[in-house]
Amino acid sequence: MPKFDEFDLAILAALQDNARATNVEIADKVNLSPSPCLRRIRLLEEAGIVKGYRADLDRQAVGLELTVFVHFKVIRHNRENADEFQQALVEIPEVVSCYMISGDLDFLAEVVVENLAAYERLLTEKLLVLPQVTDIRSNFAIRNVKTGGKLKLPPMKS
CATH class of the missing domain: 1.10.10.10 (Winged helix-like DNA-binding domain superfamily/Winged helix DNA-binding domain)
Structure with missing residues (x-):
C-alpha cells in the first residue's frame, strides 16, 4: 500500500x-x-490512486430502470480462459462493474439496462453465447439503497 x-x-x-x-x-x-x-x-x-473523474447519473432519470446482478460459472479454470471471459465482459457497455468472486460461482457482474426486454436481449445475444460460460444466474434489484458510496479511507499509520 x-x-x-x-x-x-x-x-x-x-x-x-x-x-x-x-x-x-x-x-x-x-x-x-x-x-x-x-x-x-x-x-x-x-500513481493511479485517483483513477478518474465522472458524473454520477440517476439511472432511472436517463431511462435505465433495471439493475441485474449476474453470477457466472465458467468452464476450465485457467488464466487464458479467465482473461478472455473478463475481456468479453469489459467490452459489454451494459456491464457497469464486474468481480471475480469465491464460492460456487466465479464472477459477479452488475448490469444496467432499460427494462426486462433489454436484459433478455443482452442475456440471449451476448451473455449466453460466451464460450466460457457454463451457468448464469440473475438477481434483479428491487430498490436501490446505496450506490457509488465514498470509500472509507484507512487511518494513517505511524
Whole structure:
C-alpha cells in the first residue's frame, strides 16, 4: 500500500466529497497552499490512486430502470480462459462493474439496462453465447439503497 500522509488522505476525502471542487477550494479545505495541493493531486493521479473523474447519473432519470446482478460459472479454470471471459465482459457497455468472486460461482457482474426486454436481449445475444460460460444466474434489484458510496479511507499509520 502506498504511503499517504494526512494531507494526501484529506485530499482524497475532499475529492470524494466533490471532485468538481477547484484546486483552491481543496487546498483551503485541507490546509495547504494551492501549489503543493495541486502537485499532490497530480501525483495521486499519476500513481493511479485517483483513477478518474465522472458524473454520477440517476439511472432511472436517463431511462435505465433495471439493475441485474449476474453470477457466472465458467468452464476450465485457467488464466487464458479467465482473461478472455473478463475481456468479453469489459467490452459489454451494459456491464457497469464486474468481480471475480469465491464460492460456487466465479464472477459477479452488475448490469444496467432499460427494462426486462433489454436484459433478455443482452442475456440471449451476448451473455449466453460466451464460450466460457457454463451457468448464469440473475438477481434483479428491487430498490436501490446505496450506490457509488465514498470509500472509507484507512487511518494513517505511524
